Amino acid sequence: MPKLGMEPIRRDALVKATIAEIGTLGTLDVTVNQIAKRAGMSSGLAHHYFGSKDQMLLAAMRHILNLYGAEVRGAMSMANTPSERIEAIVRASFSSSNFRPDIVAAWLNFYVHAHKSKEVRRLLGIYQRRLHSNLMASLRSMVDDPEPVAETIGALIDGVYIRQALRQRPMRAEDAINLILDTVHQCMKEQK
Amino acid sequence: MPKLGMEPIRRDALVKATIAEIGTLGTLDVTVNQIAKRAGMSSGLAHHYFGSKDQMLLAAMRHILNLYGAEVRGAMSMANTPSERIEAIVRASFSSSNFRPDIVAAWLNFYVHAHKSKEVRRLLGIYQRRLHSNLMASLRSMVDDPEPVAETIGALIDGVYIRQALRQRPMRAEDAINLILDTVHQCMKEQK
Amino acid sequence: MPKLGMEPIRRDALVKATIAEIGTLGTLDVTVNQIAKRAGMSSGLAHHYFGSKDQMLLAAMRHILNLYGAEVRGAMSMANTPSERIEAIVRASFSSSNFRPDIVAAWLNFYVHAHKSKEVRRLLGIYQRRLHSNLMASLRSMVDDPEPVAETIGALIDGVYIRQALRQRPMRAEDAINLILDTVHQCMKEQK
C-alpha cells in the first residue's frame, strides 16, 4: 500500500532491520531478502531505496556510529572536569543504546569487514581518531604521558566489546564501565 | 603419481593456505578454490581431505589455537615467579608466530564467526577459559581481587588484537606487550 | 494540477523521448523509467497512456515511419519525371529529419527487433512494400527489368543506414544521397 513520503520511514526501517539481522545471525552474510522481510517489505523496495546491499550495510554502520557519537557528545557536554570527561566517554560506550547484543555484534562485524571495505575503514578510522583525540584532550592535563593511556582505554573498550559478543552470559554495562574506569584510575594515580 | 603418506602433508598445506588466504582477504569469505590453489592442489582434493569447507576453517582455527597454546606453555615453563608467568602469557600472545597480520586477521574473523558456528564458539571458549585460569593462578598470589585484573588483561589482549587488524601502520609486538604489562603493573602496585 | 487535453501532448513527449533514449543508448533495452524521466513525467503515467512498454516502442516505430512516409510523399508530389521521383525517394530517406543519429539508431534497432515482434515486422513490411512499389512505378518506364534495380536501391538505402550507425565520423546526408544516385544512374545507362 504505497503512501507518500515513505522514503525516510522505509530507510529507517531498513537500517534497523539490517542491524537486527546482523545482530541475530552474527554475520554480515545476511541476505537482502532477510533484511527486507524483517523490515516488512520486498527486496526490490530495499534496492529502490539503497541501490545496493553494500549501501544498506554502510547506512547501518553510519547509524551505529551516529548513535555512538551523539551519546558521547551528550555525555561530554555535561562533564566539567577532565576526569569526568574520560568517564563520560567510557560510559557512553556502554550506554544502553550502544551496548546491546545486536549492536555489539554488528559493530564487530563491521570492524572485521573494514579489511575489505574502504568506506567502512574510513568510517571506523574517523571514529577511532575522534575517540583518541577526545581522550587525549582530557588526559593531557591529567598525566605526563597521555598517549599510552589513551591507547589502553581504546583497546579496553574494543576488547570488552569483542568479548561481550562471545559471552554466554553478557556482561552488564555497569561492570564493563567499572572494569575500565578502575584500570584508568590506577594508571592515573601511578603517574601523578 | 599419487604418493603414499601424503595426507598429513596435504592437510597441513591446506590449513596454512586457509590461514594465509583469510589473512590476505581479511574475511572468511574465501572460496575453497582459492585455498586449494594456494595450497597447490585442486578443490576436489581439499574436499577429499576435509569433507567440507567448514571443516577446513575449523582445522585452521584449531591450528592457530594450538600454536598459541604451545607458545604459552613453552613460555610458562620457563617462568619461575607469578609475575614472570603473567609476563610469559602476555608475551606469548604477541610472539612473532602469533602476532602476524594474517594470523591476527584470521583470529578476529573466527572470533566474530563464533556467533554462527557452535564448534568455533566451543574452541574459543576453551581458549578463553584456559587463559583465564592461567592468569588467575598467578594473580591469586599477587592481588586481593584477581578476577577483574584477569578480565582486564584478557580484554586488553583482545582489544590490541582487534585494533591491530585495522591499523594502517601495524603496532610492533614489543609496544603491544609493554602497553599491557605497564597497565598490569600499575594495577598490581595499587592493590599491594 | 492535471490539465485537460494533455493526452496528445504526453503521448507525443513520450514517443519523442523513446526515440531519443533509444538513439542515445543505441539499444531497445531502455527502461520505462528512463523514457518517462526524459519526457518529464513518471513511469506510472507512461503506462497510463500506453498500457505497456511494448506499445510505447511500437508508437515510436510508427512515428518514425510516419515521418518518413510524409517526407517521401511530400518530395514525390513535387517531382515531375520518373527520374525525379526516384531521386525524391532517395533524398527523403536521407532528409535531415530522418538521417539523424538517434533516428538511424532507433530504425536499426527496430529492424532487428522485427524478428521478435510481429507488429514491428508488419510495420516494416508495409514500409518495404511501399518503398518497393514507389520505386517500381518509376523504374518501369526507365528500365527493362526494374525489379533488381528496385532491390538494389532498397538494399543500398538500408546498407548506408546500418553503416551510418557504426561510423565514427557520420557520413553527410549529401554524400549518402550521391553515392546511391550515382549507382542508380549507372545502372540506368547500362540498361537503356
Add this chain to the structure above:
Amino acid sequence: MPKLGMEPIRRDALVKATIAEIGTLGTLDVTVNQIAKRAGMSSGLAHHYFGSKDQMLLAAMRHILNLYGAEVRGAMSMANTPSERIEAIVRASFSSSNFRPDIVAAWLNFYVHAHKSKEVRRLLGIYQRRLHSNLMASLRSMVDDPEPVAETIGALIDGVYIRQALRQRPMRAEDAINLILDTVHQCMKEQK
C-alpha cells in the same frame, strides 16, 4: 559425466549454441540458461568456461567473423584477376556457411549491439577495414575513383544482409550475389 579435455568441446558447443539461440530468438536477449541448455549443459558450466555472458557473446561474434574471414581468404587465394577478387569477396559474404538465417540474424544483432559494446565495435571495425582494404586493392586497378565503389559494395552487402533478416521468404545466396555483382559491373563499365 566429467571427462578430460572437455574445455575446447564445451566452448565450441557453447559458441554454436549461442549463435543458434540468437538466430532463433532474433535477439541478443538470450539467457545463459537457454544457451547452456541448448549446448547440453548447466548454466554454471557455461560461466565456468566463459566467465560471463558477455564473453560468450563476444566469442560467438569472433566465431562468425573468423568463419567469414577464412572464407574470404580462401576464395581470394584462388582468384587471379582483380575482377575475380571482387567476385570472390562478394561470394564469400554469401557462402552457405555465412548466409544462414541464424548467422545473419546474429550478425545483425551484433552490428546493432556495437553501439553499446566497445569490443564488438572494435571487432566490427576490423572487419569493415579489412573488407574495405581488400576491395580497394582490387578496385584501384579497375576504376579511377575506387572509394565510392568500395563504399557501395560494402553498403550493398550489409543492406542485403539486413533485408535478408526480415524476408518472409529468404533470398537465395546466388540471387544476392548476382544482384551485387551486376551492380558492380555496371559501375565498372561506366568508369572504364
Add this chain to the structure above:
DNA sequence: AATGAATGAGGATTCATTCAT
C-alpha cells in the same frame, strides 16, 4: 590419490507493471 568437469541452489540486482493516494 588426484583432477577438474559438472551441477544446482542461492543471492544480488533490475525492471515492467500495478495501485493507493
Add this chain to the structure above:
DNA sequence: GATGAATGAATCCTCATTCAT
C-alpha cells in the same frame, strides 16, 4: 490526471560439493 511506492519475476553469477576418470 499524476505520482512514485511496491511487488515479484527474471537473470546473471558464484560456489560448495559431487563424481567419473
